[in-house]
Amino acid sequence: MIKRILVIFLIITGAYIAMNYLFYGNGITLSKTEDSAKVSRDIENISIDISSVATTIVPEDRNDVLAELNGKGTVTVNKRGDAIEVSVKRKGFFWFNWFELDNTALTIYIPENYDKNMEINLGSGEVTFKGSSIQDRMELDKLSVDVGSGSMVLKNLDVQTLEQRISSGEVEINSLSAETGTFEVSSGSVNVQNYTGKLDADVSSGELEIQMDELKDSVSLNVSSGDIELDLPDDAGFTLNGKTSSGDLSCDFPLEDKQESDKRLSGKHGNGKHKIDANVSSGDIEIF
Numbered sequence: 001m002i003k004r005i006l007v008i009f010l011i012i013t014g015a016y017i018a019m020n021y022l023f024y025g026n027g028i029t030l031s032k033t034e035d036s037a038k039v040s041r042d043i044e045n046i047s048i049d050i051s052s053v054a055t056t057i058v059p060e061d062r063n064d065v066l067a068e069l070n071g072k073g074t075v076t077v078n079k080r081g082d083a084i085e086v087s088v089k090r091k092g093f094f095w096f097n098w099f100e101l102d103n104t105a106l107t108i109y110i111p112e113n114y115d116k117n118m119e120i121n122l123g124s125g126e127v128t129f130k131g132s133s134i135q136d137r138m139e140l141d142k143l144s145v146d147v148g149s150g151s152m153v154l155k156n157l158d159v160q161t162l163e164q165r166i167s168s169g170e171v172e173i174n175s176l177s178a179e180t181g182t183f184e185v186s187s188g189s190v191n192v193q194n195y196t197g198k199l200d201a202d203v204s205s206g207e208l209e210i211q212m213d214e215l216k217d218s219v220s221l222n223v224s225s226g227d228i229e230l231d232l233p234d235d236a237g238f239t240l241n242g243k244t245s246s247g248d249l250s251c252d253f254p255l256e257d258k259q260e261s262d263k264r265l266s267g268k269h270g271n272g273k274h275k276i277d278a279n280v281s282s283g284d285i286e287i288f
Contacts, residue, residue: 051123071104131156
């Protein structure tokens, strides 16, 4: 009986996959879809909502948002009020993508002089968003990133406000400055290099590694479970106020007026100008 059910299931699955090939792309043959919307002065936000596709966001000299999809699915670029929304709908039965070589890729071109708000929601897949260079960074008022799973790379960006919510997956950030940066990590891994700005990090599970080029504002670190590594420049001036209930807090910098016990670590390094608050419920915080 079980064998008969299994055979029927395999026949139905095979028929579905065959129909998917016939009606949605003839096997691994790629199709191409594109859509666009003009960026007028009243546009305050560009929202990108994607899943199960490799996406590259490219700033360039243009006055519209253009999305080009190579592969299976449909891309839409809609203007709704003061926002432009980019989304992709995939066709087919993607539980079985291991049967085929799925090279579906999305490229989104945005105006390089757009300097307002952007939201990136990643369900799965991967996203790469880079400014032209370290000297010629993409500037935004607010960048909001929500990663369900998958991977994301952000590089050469200058923003007023950065908000990151990482449920699962991997995020790599390089050469980014922010007036205020917030990192919420539920699970997964976040690696930040060459960061400048105010920092507020909350890790419930997972790992957050941040290397700062310059300490210019306050830092708040909270770990309920997981790990935070904060790499500061040697000349950083800060006053540390650390508390632990379970876990470890360490600081490799020599501290003046140092107070250390099982539950507390405090002291001043350099001019002590900037405040660093570190709280560990469970897990580890390392400052070096």
